[in-house]
Amino acid sequence: MFHASVPTVDAASVPAEGALLDVREQDEWEAGHVDGALHIPMGQLMARIEELPEQKLYVLCRVGGRSAQVVQYLVAQGRDAVNVDGGMYAWEAAGRPMTSADGNPFVL
Structure with a gap:
């Protein structure tokens, strides 16, 4: 689907200590998101790249x-x-931890 x-x-x-950037809305x-991930929606990335x-x-x-575009x-x-x-579907399928805005465990 995307260029090689x-x-x-x-x-x-x-890696567990990897820096995650979540570009969803x-x-x-x-x-639901990965606890500790940096959240910058794709449309805001250029303005917040610093x-x-x-x-x-x-x-x-x-x-x-x-x-992939980001x-x-x-x-x-x-x-x-x-x-x-x-993405998050694969993250969940791999059994990696996620949480929701209210702090409860989340499953897609």
């Missing part, structure tokens, strides 16, 4: 489409970023 140059990793391979974030940590970024969205942009800017293949 988009660096990609499967959800199970994301606010309502998606509130429904908030990104200076380390490898693991970029997430719901299924991987938006995050990774393409970040790599073009010289940043070290990878797309989490399959």
Whole structure:
């Protein structure tokens, strides 16, 4: 679906200490997200790019489409970023922890 140059990793391979960037919309974030992830919706990224940590970024969205676009942009800017293949659905399928806005465990 995406150009082969988009660096990609499967959800199970994301290190526990990895810097996660969630580019989904606010309502998606509130429904469930990875605790500790940085949330910057895709449409706000350019205006908030200075908030990104200076380390490898693991970029997430719901299924991987938006995050792949963000990774393409970040790599073009010289940043070290990878797309989490399959997004939050793959994250949940891999048994990785998630939470909701009210702090309760969340399952997609």
